[in-house]
Amino acid sequence: MNDYKFGNYILKLRTRAGLSQAELAAKVGVTNKAVSKWEVGKAKPSVETVRKLAAVFELSVDEVLQKREEEKIVEISKIVITGGPCAGKSTAMSRIQGAFSQMGYTVLFVSEVATDLITGGVAPWTCGTNGEYQKCQLRLQLEKEKVFEQAAKTMDTAKVLIVCDRGALDNKAYMDSLEFARVVSNLGTNEIELRDNYDAVFHLVSAAKGAKEFYTTANNAARTESAEEAAALDDKLISAWTGHPHLRVIDNSSDFEGKMKRLIAEISSFLGEPEPLEIERKFLIEYPDIKWLESNPNCQRVEIIQTYLRSENEEEEVRIRQRGFAGHYVYFQTTKRKLSPLKRVEIERRLSENEYIRLLMNADTTRRQIRKDRYCLTYENQYFEIDVYPFWNDKAIAEIELSDEAAPITFPKQIKVIKEVTDDESYKNASLAKL
Numbered sequence: 001m002n003d004y005k006f007g008n009y010i011l012k013l014r015t016r017a018g019l020s021q022a023e024l025a026a027k028v029g030v031t032n033k034a035v036s037k038w039e040v041g042k043a044k045p046s047v048e049t050v051r052k053l054a055a056v057f058e059l060s061v062d063e064v065l066q067k068r069e070e071e072k073i074v075e076i077s078k079i080v081i082t083g084g085p086c087a088g089k090s091t092a093m094s095r096i097q098g099a100f101s102q103m104g105y106t107v108l109f110v111s112e113v114a115t116d117l118i119t120g121g122v123a124p125w126t127c128g129t130n131g132e133y134q135k136c137q138l139r140l141q142l143e144k145e146k147v148f149e150q151a152a153k154t155m156d157t158a159k160v161l162i163v164c165d166r167g168a169l170d171n172k173a174y175m176d177s178l179e180f181a182r183v184v185s186n187l188g189t190n191e192i193e194l195r196d197n198y199d200a201v202f203h204l205v206s207a208a209k210g211a212k213e214f215y216t217t218a219n220n221a222a223r224t225e226s227a228e229e230a231a232a233l234d235d236k237l238i239s240a241w242t243g244h245p246h247l248r249v250i251d252n253s254s255d256f257e258g259k260m261k262r263l264i265a266e267i268s269s270f271l272g273e274p275e276p277l278e279i280e281r282k283f284l285i286e287y288p289d290i291k292w293l294e295s296n297p298n299c300q301r302v303e304i305i306q307t308y309l310r311s312e313n314e315e316e317e318v319r320i321r322q323r324g325f326a327g328h329y330v331y332f333q334t335t336k337r338k339l340s341p342l343k344r345v346e347i348e349r350r351l352s353e354n355e356y357i358r359l360l361m362n363a364d365t366t367r368r369q370i371r372k373d374r375y376c377l378t379y380e381n382q383y384f385e386i387d388v389y390p391f392w393n394d395k396a397i398a399e400i401e402l403s404d405e406a407a408p409i410t411f412p413k414q415i416k417v418i419k420e421v422t423d424d425e426s427y428k429n430a431s432l433a434k435l
Helices: 004-016 019-030 032-039 045-057 063-070 088-102 113-119 132-154 168-174 177-186 191-196 226-239 254-269 290-295 353-360
Strands: 075-083 104-112 159-165 201-205 248-250 277-286 299-308 316-325 329-340 342-349 368-379 384-387 395-403 417-420
Touching: 004 032, 004 045, 019 032, 045 063, 075 088, 075 132, 075 226, 075 254, 075 368, 088 104, 088 159, 088 254, 088 384, 104 132, 113 132, 113 177, 113 254, 132 159, 132 168, 132 177, 168 177, 168 191, 168 226, 177 191, 201 226, 201 254, 226 316, 248 254, 248 368, 248 384, 290 299, 290 368, 342 353
Parallel strands: 075 159, 075 201, 104 159, 201 248
Antiparallel strands: 277 342, 277 395, 277 417, 299 316, 299 368, 316 329, 329 342, 368 384, 384 395
């Protein structure tokens, strides 16, 4: 966690002294980058450097050391609420505000960028081309999120939940693949970074699918789709987000009130309220039809390299993971503690590439790296992760995370289940990694 309190303290002292970052760095014998890291909370100065800082700012060493040791932890989670037209997002935002404020979160909302632009006169039909409009929309989306994240870091609160009314990958549903590639390239980013920049994605299924009698365009001036168009768009949006490590689809299998309750339950489960539990079932399957998976619009291949780290606690499993595709990767550290065959406490944090490389030095040399292709598949509003390993040519592993241990699972007919291996230690990645 970043220590924003100490960072703000250094920033105020430097500003009050009329020093630039470069000038302060020169006075205490560090680099500009080091001062920058202190001020954004990514690092703290050594004790010796604290002594020099105290001298520069004419303070006692004890005072600066005390500020350095004070811990201010701000937990910031950023989620996306997406879905087809008339899915209930507006109501969902109100429910999220009420539910999570009561749990102690400061809840921030990034409003839907498309609605902001279209109601302001900027639309695909007013810009030169759809591609030009999408560039505007995606750029504004990213800038708005950046502002909210910067604001969250300054808040005097323990937990911040940033809720994005649609996210960057929603744009993909409104473009063909070539248009999307051009827009993303123009902004100097890539699909993996855009998608996995969010901690979780919750898709509310359009009323046009399963509750057609409630579908309407009357409550949103920017909505023009027919029910049939809305259903098709809903499918495209699910496809666009498939591949995210935490995607959940909330369908219309219950009444609307039940749908909202399921959404709150899914978000609560993700945030770890009351604790970060992961309920996962795992199945040994026959080697899948790779051509079918790769041709499925609701399936996305992800390349994963997983490395286990040395841990002093035998009850904990610590791993780091490189995750992405086609040369674009993001990095995570995960700590797991088993509570039962189905339940585990799991804590995950995003890493920078440099942090990832540094942690590789702490690799558990009694285990090999696990390399696998993961096929993320949405089917019947369920989210499967199918892991294909290079050392197996006759079988693979299919996993599904659940919010309820008793939830039914429906496999596509193309997936042939051999047996459930949820509580079989020999099929855990940690076991497969043993030399």
